[in-house]
Amino acid sequence: MREVAQLAGVAMSSVSRVLSGHPDVSVGMQSRVLAAVAELGYQPDLLAQSLRRQETMTIGFAVGDISNQLFAEIVASAETTLRTAGYSMLLTNSEASAELDAAHIRLLAQRRVDGIILSVGDEQNPDTLAALERLDVPVVILDRDVPMPGAVNVFSDHRRGMRQAVAHLLDLGHRDIAMINGQTLRPARERRAALEACYEERGLPPTYRFVDGTFSVEFGARAAGDLLSQEHPPTAIIAGGNQLMLGSLKVLRARGLRLGRDISFVGCDDIPVSELYDPPIAVVRRDTAAMGHSAAELMLALLAGEPVEDVTLPSEFVARASCGPVAKT
Amino acid sequence: MREVAQLAGVAMSSVSRVLSGHPDVSVGMQSRVLAAVAELGYQPDLLAQSLRRQETMTIGFAVGDISNQLFAEIVASAETTLRTAGYSMLLTNSEASAELDAAHIRLLAQRRVDGIILSVGDEQNPDTLAALERLDVPVVILDRDVPMPGAVNVFSDHRRGMRQAVAHLLDLGHRDIAMINGQTLRPARERRAALEACYEERGLPPTYRFVDGTFSVEFGARAAGDLLSQEHPPTAIIAGGNQLMLGSLKVLRARGLRLGRDISFVGCDDIPVSELYDPPIAVVRRDTAAMGHSAAELMLALLAGEPVEDVTLPSEFVARASCGPVAKT
């Protein structure tokens, strides 16, 4: 910038003013500076600018597992929205580790990001909460019940879609429904509550069961295997998450069970395999692009100082052939 | 930091020395400073540090489509490796647009990243090449033939796996093989060359065909539909990429074709659906984690000033039931 000023024969502050669109600049000044900028191919140093302006135009996105299709889509969508508004995205992947969650929040704070979008793997981890406590930038939390005052949330309404799913199964005659869930996080709690509510509303005894573990393909497989090996296997299985669904399907398939006939199955999150599987798999679907977009929009609103409220996005049940009437034995 | 110095009753430079592990610090100084740091909960400002040290400890990753499973896995792996070495990752998603590719390279440069990992959607775009030209940081390019001197490459050896795939199909009696590809990028060229080479080696006339378009689910579906509607449809289809595979499968399935019997099919990239499809789908597979890891390692080596060479990672064919003997008509 010093060179530009020299070449144009003006002060550095004038160059700065021209480049940042200050109102009080003469046309002559503007053209001289711009000419010098063009000649030198000058590009301002965003780092120095950040230090001085005390804003980095950068949003930190701390995500549990970016290689999970669900998060990948959310991140992609959020990045587009943020970038359009002039922000860049610093991405950290915590590999589902609570320690890394906390470390990443601190790291992002040290890097002076203007805000943080967060999807943690443990809602209660004291270290994470402590790190959040000390934060003085806006925080948007994705589909988690993190007790942090001041944070804004983007929730999925898991209950709605799950109630439709369970109602569908009950209508088909299923009473022994098993639900496989990962960690105790908001989505799992909501899905569970929806299942329980459905039985209760219909005055049915609680003949469902839950299997809780980790949100992984491996656990999905193990849980499904365990369920099928029991004396009275369930007549329907609900997998609470795409990884769990993939694991479960492997096992169901290995055992030669025909979905919708031998056993009914419902997945969560509409990944490519659900539609292409034979038979196609009924799922509770949500709009990942909307989630990422909403999170980014909320962040932008917070940064602009606008009043914002939590957002809840819908989920919906997509009935497919993997659900059928309960098999006669 | 000023406060820390005051509280400890020492100069700021001493605080800096303690925190950056300078060798010449007395034990007394060290303990006093650390005590003050702990008391104030001080965390150094990485932004200011970057400006002064002229290094940001940040790597830019410009990717075409992070919501594509393949890239999501590569990014996840690269992020882990970089983070372990103390680097953060600035992610830009170009949505397969060449203009955005170039803009992102410039943006990352302005943000003074220490290096860029790149997966562009157009290898020849002059604007992208111009942006790369002006770069003065290390560049690692992912599986593209970008004419940029000084850049280091992580290639996939697509030919190896594809030759195995084509050999397999030829052994099964297929002669009329159609290959669907996206943009003319390195992977497409390599796969194409492998197909041609296989025929030539066996002294077979070139009775294969190519359909080129864009790397998308939509084009995969259209291409497959077109092929099947021809007077003499191919007896085997190879989809050059996971998105093309998904699109093709939708159409094949809608037409009620049984893979491995009515028509044979080979996909690329081993996404979940390939194994779970009925029948399971033969694919040319590559190790996405290794790609991300290698790219990050190369970057770290470049930053350390170590001599580095291009890396080529293998691909392999996984035979599955989607390939069968050519159907008698």
Place this chain on the structure above:
DNA sequence: GTGAAAGCGCTAACAA
């Protein structure tokens, strides 16, 4: 071994 001072590249008061 420690402190004082200069400066990374930029912006924002303040003066002119």
Place this chain on the structure above:
DNA sequence: TTGTTAGCGCTTTCAC
């Protein structure tokens, strides 16, 4: 309208 000056928070010579 433009230039001069100070300083964002840190590191790093250079003296002592």
